[in-house]
């Protein structure tokens with residue numbers, strides 16, 4: 001419910017103390033008229049409910065007794081509440097996945113909802129990203145160790161070598177460059193102009209990057 005200043009002042013000190021109170025920055029998504037999607041506020045779990053502190057705006061207070069279900073979807077916290085004789089959904093976004101998890105579990109406990117399995121997608125995605133980055137690091141380490149040349153830009157080992165100085169205007173894909181180097185392939189004569197030079201160049205067949213050997 002939307003509360004007045006006096007009620008807010010009374011409630012705001014009813015916390016579990018500095019070290020035990022869960023408090024975080026959140027974003028409003030859905031559920032109360034007059035509040036915009038994407039508006040940020042401070043969410044605090046006090047002794048009797050959720051206190052939402054919006055700057056320059058009436059605050060929102062949701063009693064634990066009124067919360068009938070809590071779930072997580074992506075970065076969103078979805079509350080199913082029964083307030084003022086009405087069932088409704090209230091949705092908040094909490095970007096920090098660790099905090100989202102904490103708010104979710106604390107809420108289920110305070111509202112006596114019991115434990116329910118959940119998955120945080122963002123966290124899973126982040127773990128996949130980290131392991132991919134690790135794999136790529138290992139691959140490059142191995143290439144360096146075995147002295148296998150690779151593209152400094154995209155790290156591909158699909159390279160070709162030429163003495164032709166290319167005057168490619170814009171970023172040209174590897175395939176176009178390759179056909180430019182090989183006049184038999186024809187097509188690219190107009191795309192890339194080739195001038196013979198004494199220097200040798202490596203060309204990445206994946207991204208088209210060219211560098212002196």
Ligand SMILES: [Zn+2]
Nearest residue numbers: 151154204207
């Ligand atoms: Zn490349």
